Amino acid sequence: MKKIFVFAVATGLMSLAACNSSPREQAADNIESNTEAVADNLEDAADDTSNAAAEATLENTAEAVRATGQNQADDMRTNDADTNLSNGI
Template sequence: MKKLFVPIVAAGLVSLAACNTSPREQTADNIEANAEAVADNLEEAADNAGTDAAEDALENKADAVRDTGQNQAEDMRTNDADTNLSNGL
């Protein structure tokens, strides 16, 4: 059940984000939703880790993925796509 929850929530967020927003805002929301889904999966893996060190490493990776997703989404929202070549748009 947990494995289905994350994609369903991500799909719900994407569909809500599509209401009356610009393509750039939709892309930023998708970036955040995808990063959140990946981070959630990493946290689930951390819960099942065999050692404390492995659990800590996976939780740190989840935090890093969330931060990267938020930074990329913010970058998408605030920068001109013509000058922001790192986002691929």
């Protein structure tokens, strides 16, 4: 019973923490989620192909998509999108 209570409290605290995230953090999380989904689909396609060159290309593309998504999410979290600080403008 004690473990269930601790689990319920922990779940409640995590949901409250998610509600307090900023719109910028939510946008960054969405970017990561979307690019992760695209990369997963590319890897699934790579697994389904019988052509080794196509498989390697799809897997490399999946890695590039993940890296781009991570960079965009990091940029969203650390820079002000309205002032283009990441561009130096």
